[in-house]
Amino acid sequence: MCGIVGCVLKNRKVAPILLESIGKLEYRGYDSVGISTVDQNGIHLKKGSGKIKEVNEKIDLGELPGTTGIAHVRWATHGIPSTENSHPHTDNEGNISVVHNGIIENFSEIRESLEKEGYIFKSQTDTEIIPILIEKNMNKGLNLEDAVNEALKIIKGSYAIGVISKDNPNEIIGARNDSPLIIGVGDGDYFIASDATAIINHTKNVIYVDNGELVILNSEGVVVKDSKGNVVDKNIDVIDWDAEMAQKEGYDYFMLKEIHEQDSAIRDTLSEKDKIAEIISNLDGINRICFVACGTSFHASLTGKYLIESMSGISTDVILASEFRYSANTLDENTLVIFISQSGETADTLKALKLAKKTSKTLAIVNVLGSSATREADFVIYTRAGPEIGVAATKTYISQLVCIYMFAAILADNKELLNTLNEVPDYVSEVLSKEDVVKDIASKYSDVNDFFFIGRGLSYPTALEGALKLKEITYIHGEGYAAGELKHGPLALIDDDVPVVVVLPPGDNYKKTVSNLEEVKARGAHVIAIGSCEDDFIKTEVEDSFCINDKVKEIIAPLIYVVPLQLLSYYISVERGLDPDKPKNLAKCVTVE
Ligand code: F6R
Numbered sequence: 001m002c003g004i005v006g007c008v009l010k011n012r013k014v015a016p017i018l019l020e021s022i023g024k025l026e027y028r029g030y031d032s033v034g035i036s037t038v039d040q041n042g043i044h045l046k047k048g049s050g051k052i053k054e055v056n057e058k059i060d061l062g063e064l065p066g067t068t069g070i071a072h073v074r075w076a077t078h079g080i081p082s083t084e085n086s087h088p089h090t091d092n093e094g095n096i097s098v099v100h101n102g103i104i105e106n107f108s109e110i111r112e113s114l115e116k117e118g119y120i121f122k123s124q125t126d127t128e129i130i131p132i133l134i135e136k137n138m139n140k141g142l143n144l145e146d147a148v149n150e151a152l153k154i155i156k157g158s159y160a161i162g163v164i165s166k167d168n169p170n171e172i173i174g175a176r177n178d179s180p181l182i183i184g185v186g187d188g189d190y191f192i193a194s195d196a197t198a199i200i201n202h203t204k205n206v207i208y209v210d211n212g213e214l215v216i217l218n219s220e221g222v223v224v225k226d227s228k229g230n231v232v233d234k235n236i237d238v239i240d241w242d243a244e245m246a247q248k249e250g251y252d253y254f255m256l257k258e259i260h261e262q263d264s265a266i267r268d269t270l271s272e273k274d275k276i277a278e279i280i281s282n283l284d285g286i287n288r289i290c291f292v293a294c295g296t297s298f299h300a301s302l303t304g305k306y307l308i309e310s311m312s313g314i315s316t317d318v319i320l321a322s323e324f325r326y327s328a329n330t331l332d333e334n335t336l337v338i339f340i341s342q343s344g345e346t347a348d349t350l351k352a353l354k355l356a357k358k359t360s361k362t363l364a365i366v367n368v369l370g371s372s373a374t375r376e377a378d379f380v381i382y383t384r385a386g387p388e389i390g391v392a393a394t395k396t397y398i399s400q401l402v403c404i405y406m407f408a409a410i411l412a413d414n415k416e417l418l419n420t421l422n423e424v425p426d427y428v429s430e431v432l433s434k435e436d437v438v439k440d441i442a443s444k445y446s447d448v449n450d451f452f453f454i455g456r457g458l459s460y461p462t463a464l465e466g467a468l469k470l471k472e473i474t475y476i477h478g479e480g481y482a483a484g485e486l487k488h489g490p491l492a493l494i495d496d497d498v499p500v501v502v503v504l505p506p507g508d509n510y511k512k513t514v515s516n517l518e519e520v521k522a523r524g525a526h527v528i529a530i531g532s533c534e535d536d537f538i539k540t541e542v543e544d545s546f547c548i549n550d551k552v553k554e555i556i557a558p559l560i561y562v563v564p565l566q567l568l569s570y571y572i573s574v575e576r577g578l579d580p581d582k583p584k585n586l587a588k589c590v591t592v593e
Helices: 014-024 052-059 107-116 129-139 144-154 254-260 262-270 273-281 295-312 321-326 347-356 372-376 395-411 415-432 435-445 459-474 483-488 510-522 536-541 554-575
Strands: 003-008 032-039 042-049 068-074 096-104 157-165 168-177 182-185 190-193 205-208 214-218 221-225 288-293 315-320 335-341 361-366 379-382 450-455 477-482 500-504 527-532 544-548
Touching: 003 014, 003 096, 003 157, 003 168, 003 214, 014 032, 014 052, 014 068, 032 052, 032 096, 032 157, 032 168, 042 052, 042 096, 068 096, 068 157, 068 168, 096 129, 107 129, 129 144, 129 157, 144 157, 144 168, 144 214, 168 190, 182 221, 190 214, 254 262, 254 554, 262 395, 262 415, 273 379, 273 395, 288 295, 288 321, 288 347, 295 315, 295 335, 295 395, 295 459, 315 321, 321 347, 335 347, 335 395, 347 361, 347 372, 361 372, 361 395, 372 379, 395 415, 395 554, 415 544, 415 554, 435 544, 435 554, 450 459, 450 483, 450 510, 459 477, 459 483, 459 500, 459 554, 477 483, 483 510, 500 510, 500 554, 510 527, 527 536, 527 554, 536 544, 544 554
Parallel strands: 288 315, 288 335, 335 361, 361 379, 450 477, 450 500, 500 527, 527 544
Antiparallel strands: 003 068, 003 190, 032 042, 032 068, 096 157, 157 168, 168 214, 182 190, 182 205, 214 221
16 A cells, blocks of 8 residues: 655646655555656656655655656555665666556566566566566657556556656656546646645645546646547546645644544534435345445444344344455345445455445445545445544544444434434534543553453444554554453453453443453453443442443444543553554555455
């Protein structure tokens, strides 16, 4: 997973603009960075491994001549993070420079045959075959556009690319297949980028590039061509969020800012109600639902199963996208397969979506506008949470849940639940106003090695999500467990070194969960309960707690009870001196299977 940007500017030096823009994509990958520009003297290039700030301090990436250029942030897939493996990659003569996001599946065969022809490779990447194939085609007399087109004909896999060449100092060629690419249309300035965050400071007018399309950007403007070389008439969309929304707005980290945006994110998500009702009215004959997702989106899906089965009686499965292809395919035309994905670009989810489409109706619940999942699915619901930069999903989880709640409530014609959703933003604000309570708990437990999170029924996915947040940003081992399942094994691990977070909203499952709380307490565990502010048992019997408005009943608890768990992980991460926005080994969008 990587991020790319390219700019053709009217009369400004491009390198500083590329440096600023690629910084906005650091959430897509941050192990290496590079910039390449072109002018009458040819290709110029600077790159290195490390975060953008570190690399820039060493080699001053903004100091390159020219008004046309491309840039890249990398999250390694082929070859370790190193200067050689960083993008941009060039051809053997140094006349062509390429940035790439995606994976070329047949690169080893192509590399082998190019090596036999005498071409030299400097990196271990799959990408380097692209500039060399283009070089080979240009040596045969093709112009840059045709040379790129011919190269793409033999490449299998996913890509969004930006190409510059010494022969065309005012031009960038872009192309996409299964990796995101947009075009930005400014006032005489033109851009390509992996997403709009990178260019929003310069233009809000964007064109979404489709699979198989080739983009030609130059000082004259933008032309998009289909795979047969015909010019395509594309719409220009105006994006409705601004640059500040993608900045930290005074918070120390994006994650904290995004946790605090959850009340307003929910309000925006609720605006999708009519769209959801319209989709449901087109679902005649559906007698089974199957959710497919990864990670946090999987946890949101689990909540969907509880809601839909209990309110509509429609049999509902939840399958991890990476496991989808291994389950016997019993889907049919009466199954609705719902794909939940923040990015809409997760490779496992997209693969499953392509498979499911063959038999069933598909619905994608997605945050990123114009992302690949939205192009594949029959129906699309946008979560409308706005850009999420922190690697750990927070506001997008809540927004996914809100979409799922609206879907389940409309499907079951449960007007009461639908109305209750309007109260959720205020409950979330109330939790956020008490974040110092969580901060104190976090500082008490920041040195432990293991945590358990338990809950029953609708609170079980909340426990799973609390544990996932903890693992990814604090590097503490956290296990989410169904509270009733502890006694079937994991209770053996519980002692006074293992704090247990109990998700304990008032409702049908309360008493049984209290029994499980007593079980862990009896083994010496420190208990942290998240429960009602009117709960006397918690007040008197539990060591640490965070309390939530008593009006929040079990049915809507997942939307509110997860917030203190997000804050707990955030503050433990900060307490441990970590960067919660950029956990090691993880990327915001996972475009490899
Ligand atoms: C966890 C997290 C990941 C994603 C997962 C799926 O905080 O962000 O577990 O939920 O990689 O990503 P999307 O939702 O983009 O398909």
